[in-house]
Amino acid sequence: MKRLDRMIHVQAKLISSIKNRTSLVWKIPTFPILLMLNFMFGLATSLFIPFSSIFGLDEVGMSNVAYGIFMTIMAIGGVVISTYIGKLSDRNVSRKLILIVSSVAAIAGYLGFAYVRDYYILCFIGFFLLGIASATMPQLWAHAREVLEQSDVPKKEVPYVMNVFRMFTALAWTVGPAFAGWILVVMDFEGLFMLVSLGFLLCIFAIFVFLKDEPKKVDMTGKQVMLGKFMLRPHIFANIIAMFLLHAATTINMQNIPQFVTKTLGGTEAHVGVIFSVPPVFEVPLMIMFGIMATRWDLGKLIKLGFFFSFAYFFLIWNVTEPWQIYPLQILSAANVAITAGLAVTYFQNFLPKEPGTATTLYMNAQKIGSTLGFLLFGYFSSLFDYQNVFTICILFTGIGFFVLLFFGQERKHKKVAEF
Template sequence: MRTGEGIMKERLLFVWKIPSFPILFLANFIFGLSMSFFAPFSSLFGIDEVGMSNIGFGLFMTIMAIGGVVISTIIAKKSDMQLSRKKILIFTSLTGMLGYIGFAFVRDYVLLAIIAFVLLGSAAASVPQLWAYAREALHHANVPKEQAPFIMNVFRMFFALSWTVGPAIAAWLLAAIGFKGLFLFVAASYGIGLVVILFFLKDIPKIATVKKGVSTGVASYVRKPHIFGNLAAAMLLAAATSIHMLNAPQFVTKVLGGNELDVGLIFSVPPIFEVPMMIAVGMLATKLDNGLLIRIGFAIAAIYFSLFFFVNEPWQIYPLQILSAAQVSITSGIAISYFQDFIPQAQGTATTLYMNSTQIGNTVGYLMFGVLAEAMNYGNVIIIYAIFAIIALVCLILFGKEKQSANKSASFGMD
């Protein structure tokens, strides 16, 4: 009789043997590492290094987010219709490398905003396109559809692995060589990703083409009530998360009296727990309704943000990060498969639709952070984004019933 550990090893070995997946795991880790070097320290860069005001920094991050939404949406439509995903990934890796080289040397607000919109906005398409490629690779490998949530969670796990070391390494680099050196390391990460994709990733055919005369516009999908409701919830949680991401470093360094190393360690704790949690959640996703799991994840997020308000020492944040890991393991782990099932005939559009809803949420969060941080102290900002997370949970619960109704008649949005 096989033990649970034996079954787990067998399933992980099966995932590793899927064609192209070892290379995809590596690319996913590299992209995650690049993001983990910048995201936790973005507010320290804008406010402390460049000298932006809270509102100016919020506007700057908004410009970068809008660039990501606009450019990745255009790329998504092209990728589902005609362009090779490999060529797109080569392009986005190159723009990421050039963008962070610009961040290393430029300190002018306007030039930084242009770099953020054009280059890093293009680089934002890397992750959704890589994940869409992974879902298509599963199709070509004839992997059963019910196994997709588990496999995609393992795939997402490699993204989380990068965050177990990225913020701590970034904190060390920041202390040793400053933001210039840090951003050059980020650029180098994108450069490595470019080489990996260019020489080791194969082109694969699209899994389905949309029939002529059928609308492929984003609006045609968003108009479906169950899709709109879930995207609205995702947007609200993303807004709360982005405010938290920008506010936490300022809260730790300016209210709690911590330093950059504290920030790096705080952002490194959740991924340590995310790795085993994502495997567990992936296995649960093959047996339980993904909608139920998503609602549990949103509930944990609301609790986590609410408890953050009661912190008065940096070390108290560490145990709370386990809750952060739990909610990320669910909301980020199975969300991709959850939304891809809405539009199975257009994987790139489905993935990007979800990603863009979170990007729009990020945009709202960036603007809100700038305004809120200017009007109140960093501690009170926590109350606002905790409320955002609670509203997101309520929205998801209400529209979850609509999605179940849609399932009976439309099979997750398929006409």
């Protein structure tokens, strides 16, 4: 009886803690608007990315090789341009202005995708316009971090608040792909891209009316981070490599599961649908839970735990023999996403707290490059191995990532690091 009372007390305390922390989020100035913008930007991404191969191969008529080059060009544009914009925003350029300009570029880019079918023009649009548009998400996250720095939120609560912020991206991905599928049936790609453009137009209105530039704590005018030297710090480089490997493995997995279920396990598209529907259900509560843990635990330890979850997930899925056996394993996938996607941005921002735009962009570029390589590696490895053994690549990548973080991911405290 005492044990039951203790459990009830712990649960009540946890619920009260979540309630109090969540109410804190809504009281932060302009934060509800930032949450809405984060959802809208995430929704735009979730409407296009799951159907990008259908657009390239079926709608435009690209070959597999041409499509791979097209996606690579888009990724390079996003990495190069958003990195440059991130450095500008951390010095003396208005982050609000950058959000408006990048959103305008997104509207122009997606309108181009709606009507243009020439391969080379699409490559230009993907590299230049959507390269500029790719700065919207990291700049919004950096702005959110600056809002937190200027607010009365205790420093220890910042990881939790940023995880709630990331949660709205996850919410967008729970509804975006299914909604996009319905739009494609009714309105085809022209209607889909028009809808995405309309979403960015609404975001521009919200940014213009409700957001204000947060004062930068340090005057960065004329003071540039030597990004190459920063990246080559051993613990920074280790974290970049680990995130790169994780996102490559995750992308390979997303491409491989439908083929593995239908062609190796003898399942159906319905099984695949259930498999992809399970993680979002658990991601949101897990993000809240790990966000609370991040206020008490070292973020580095939680990131390592996320990598361990990912390694265990791929190892277990490699050994399944029936489609239904994958369902409970998706909870491990949700736990990995809740940590490595939810807390990783704050984790990287802590490496360079005076320049959150550069730090956020650095993390997201590691994610983008890893995902791009994942698409290419899936096509290559699935031609060499059966679909079940493709998971061994994911096991290898996440295992190496976990090892790198475990032994090289922590800064050596006894070494004095020179300021740049």
